[in-house]
Amino acid sequence: MYIHLGNDTCISDASVIGIFDIENTSVGKITKEFLSAAEKRGNTEYVSYEMPKAYVVCEDKKDGEKVYVTQVSPLTLRRRGSFSNENLKK
Numbered sequence: 188m189y190i191h192l193g194n195d196t197c198i199s200d201a202s203v204i205g206i207f208d209i210e211n212t213s214v215g216k217i218t219k220e221f222l223s224a225a226e227k228r229g230n231t232e233y234v235s236y237e238m239p240k241a242y243v244v245c246e247d248k249k250d251g252e253k254v255y256v257t258q259v260s261p262l263t264l265r266r267r268g269s270f271s272n273e274n275l276k277k
Contacts, residue, residue: 192234192255192259193257204244206241206264213242230252234259239257240259241257241259242256242257243264
């Protein structure tokens with residue numbers, strides 16, 4: 188199954204490592220370093236330049252991992268994928 192991240196970007200839900208709320212998770216030092224390193228390697232794709240709400244970390248066979256920054260909320264992205272409803276926050 189595929190997840191629509193916004194605009195013309197879709198990814199396979201099988202490649203998803205994690206879906207993260209950008210507001211809550213990007214304040215930590217380790218997360219900031221991870222996102223900065225991904226950006227420097229060119230492994231970050233901005234789906235939209237609107238206010239970002241989430242980032243999705245995916246496996247990429249060529250580059251190791253790819254980070255997608257999107258304006259779609261993390262809960263909406265999880266609902267679009269074939270992830271278990273038991274793991275979703277209400």
